Amino acid sequence: xxxxxxxxxxxxxxxxxxxxxxxxxxxxxxxxxxxxxxxxxxxxxxxxxxxxxxxxxxxxxxxxxxxxxxxxxxxxxxxxxxxxxxxxxxxxxxxxxxxxxxxxxxxxxxxxxxxxxxxxxxxxxxxxxxxxxxxxxxxxxxxxxxxxxxxxxxxxxxxxxxxxxxxxxxxxxxxxxxxxxxxxxxxxxxxx
Numbered sequence: 285x286x287x288x289x290x291x292x293x294x295x296x297x298x299x300x301x302x303x304x305x306x307x308x309x310x311x312x313x314x315x316x317x318x319x320x321x322x323x324x325x326x327x328x329x330x331x332x333x334x335x336x337x338x339x340x341x342x343x344x345x346x347x348x349x350x351x352x353x354x355x356x357x358x359x360x361x362x363x364x365x366x367x368x369x370x371x372x373x374x375x376x377x378x379x380x381x382x383x384x385x386x387x388x389x390x391x392x393x394x395x396x397x398x399x400x401x402x403x404x405x406x407x408x409x410x411x412x413x414x415x416x417x418x419x420x421x422x423x424x425x426x427x428x429x430x431x432x433x434x435x436x437x438x439x440x441x442x443x444x445x446x447x448x449x450x451x452x453x454x455x456x457x458x459x460x461x462x463x464x465x466x467x468x469x470x471x472x473x474x475x476x
Contacts, residue, residue: 309448309451309452309455310423310426312455313419313423313426313451313455315455316458316459316462317458319459319462320347320350320458320461320462320465321412323462323466323469324343324347324408324465327408328475331343331474331475334468334471334473334475336467336468336474341464341468342468343408343468344404344408345402345404346402346461346465347411347415347461347465348403348404348405348406348411349396349400349401349402349461350457350458350461351414351415352405353457354415354422354454355414355418357422357451357453357454358418358421360447361421361422361429361432361451364429364431364432364437365431365435366435367435367436368435368436369434369435370434370435370436370446374436374444374446376433376446376449379442379446379449380449383445383453383456384452384456386441386442387453387456387459388456388463390460390463390464390467422454425447425451431447432446432448433446433447433448434446434447437450439453
């Protein structure tokens with residue numbers, strides 16, 4: 285095999301690996317989108333606004349928070365080319381495994397930073413529409429942005445995360461909060 289053939293073959297293999305990775309990311313985006321939509325389908329206004337406790341979020345607040353984070357990641361991805369390159373020892377596979385294991389895990393609670401807390405910005409219908417639009421943008425970035433693996437932005441809990449991993453984070457984040465929605469719906473006082 286010539287050097288030129290070997291280089292071409294390596295390029296084809298790298299493109300196939302990237303394509304498989306994109307497919308995995310897109311599948312997770314779609315799976316978590318569908319899970320969220322199923323969890324909120326057919327809710328009444330009383331169900332949207334029910335709070336299991338004064339210090340707990342309603343379903344409307346949870347979905348608003350998910351949407352704000354999703355939009356935040358859209359903006360982050362748009363500005364990704366200005367972010368630094370990953371360190372030489374950056375291990376994407378290790379980070380992805382950590383994200384997929386830790387982010388959906390509701391056994392550990394976090395306080396959302398002020399800027400991504402719900403404030404009643406939109407009605408439930410508007411929130412869902414905004415979520416779907418932001419999720420479409422993240423899917424398009426995953427399919428069309430060659431810069432995703434070339435730059436990192438620090439996540440407050442995970443440290444340096446590349447663009448692809450930020451998109452995985454949004455999926456895992458919505459999975460985490462979809463579980464929270466199901467917890468609210470399971471409350472014995474949830475309006476029927």
